[in-house]
Amino acid sequence: EKELLESGGGLVSPGGSLRLSCVASGFNFNSYAMNWVRQAPGKGLEWIASLSDVGGTKNYVDSVEGRFTISRDNSVNTMYLQMNYLTVEDTAMYFCAKRAVRGNYWFFDLWGRGTQVTVSS
Amino acid sequence: DIQLTQSPPFLSASVGDRVSLTCRASQAISTYLAWYQQKPGQAPRLLIYASTTLQNGVPSRFSGSGSGTLFTLTISSLQPEDFAVYYCQQLNSYPLTFGGGTKVEIK
Numbered sequence: 630e631k632e633l634l635e636s637g638g639g640l641v642s643p644g645g646s647l648r649l650s651c652v653a654s655g656f657n658f659n660s661y662a663m664n665w666v667r668q669a670p671g672k673g674l675e676w677i678a679s680l681s682d683v684g685g686t687k688n689y690v691d692s693v694e695g696r697f698t699i700s701r702d703n704s705v706n707t708m709y710l711q712m713n714y715l716t717v718e719d720t721a722m723y724f725c726a727k728r729a730v731r732g733n734y735w736f737f738d739l740w741g742r743g744t745q746v747t748v749s750s
Numbered sequence: 751d752i753q754l755t756q757s758p759p760f761l762s763a764s765v766g767d768r769v770s771l772t773c774r775a776s777q778a779i780s781t782y783l784a785w786y787q788q789k790p791g792q793a794p795r796l797l798i799y800a801s802t803t804l805q806n807g808v809p810s811r812f813s814g815s816g817s818g819t820l821f822t823l824t825i826s827s828l829q830p831e832d833f834a835v836y837y838c839q840q841l842n843s844y845p846l847t848f849g850g851g852t853k854v855e856i857k
Contacts, residue, residue, distance in 0.1 A: 664846075666794075674794065674837055674848040676785075678799045724793055735841040736784040736799035743793060 631655035633725050638744030639660055643727070649710040649744055651725030656739075659703035662728040664737060665723035666709050667746075675721075679728070680708065693719075697730055713749045722746075751842050752776055754849035762857040767828045771852045773838035782842035785814055785823045787836045788851075794806040797836075798823065828854070 637649040652662070665678045678699040679688045687699055698711040708725055722745050726737040753776040763769050773783065782803035786794040796805045798814040801821060811826040825832055829840040833856050 631822035655757070666848075673851045674788075674839075676839075676846040679846070690845045692838050725827065726794075731800065731803070734782065734800040734803075736796055736805075737786075737794075737839070738799075738805065740795070 631727075633727065633739055633741035633742040635723065635725050635741045636747045638723060640747045640749065642750055643716055643748055645715050645748070647709070647715065647723075649712065649723055650745070651708040651741055653706045653708070653727070656727070658706040663701060663708045664726045664728055665697075665708075665718045666700060666724045666726055666737070666740075667719075668724070668743075669718075669721040672721075681735060692720075713747070715746075717748050720746060720748045731745065751845055751848055752769050752779060754838055754840055756836075756849035758837060758852060759850065760855060761855050762855050763828050764857045765828055765830055769825050769828055769854065771823045771836055771854075773816075775819045775821070775840055777780060778818045779840045779842035781817045782840060782841045783816070783821050784816075784841060785812075786837045787832075787834045788837065794837065800808055802840050807816070825854075830856075831835065 632654045632700045634652045662681050674682040678689045680699045701708045724743045725741045727739040729738040755774045757772045763783045764855045783801045788794045791838040802814045813824045835853045837851050
């Protein structure tokens with residue numbers, strides 16, 4: 630069965646750092662671009678970062694550019710999100726999502742259950 | 751950045767009702783639009799991609815339409831398990847943005 634499992638969330642002070650992990654199973658991880666999407670408490674979904682299948686192309690939303698770094702290790706089927714200089718606005722559930730492609734079309738067809746990040750003093 | 755505006759933000763309906771949710775893009779995105787369903791405490795679930803294509807395993811009561819700037823998700827006969835929040839997402843260009851969601855509630 631195809632699955633994504635996030636970990637690494639927790640409580641951190643403003644200005645602190647965390648590294649999230651997303652372990653994939655049940656599919657050819659190194660064939661797919663991967664993404665991080667977050668959801669603040671009671672709010673909607675926000676895409677924050679994408680990484681191509683071999684890790685050569687990265688994209689970020691402006692609010693995290695320069696603070697967060699997306700990466701992957703295809704040898705262990707794992708994607709990471711290094712988060713530095715965290716602020717209270719980064720408090721959210723963080724989901725990883727697999728990007729599928731059909732012809733010219735992309736979509737996120739597999740999601741993890743999320744890991745909670747809380748930034749508070 | 752492309753903004754997606756979903757309407758209505760809340761929708762109260764009964765089992766068996768036909769409901770339509772709208773997603774409007776701030777600029778044309780062809781048919782590079784997906785719809786997701788999210789239930790409380792769960793991850794989003796893909797329903798439709800490329801504006802109209804039903805994801806494998808999704809019931810046929812769900813359908814999508816639209817192109818350019820105006821898109822619609824229709825549920826032909828609302829079932830108890832359909833009460834959830836629905837999000838549209840544009841995948842035309844980065845940043846990949848989501849709409850604010852429509853919460854479908856039981857009347």
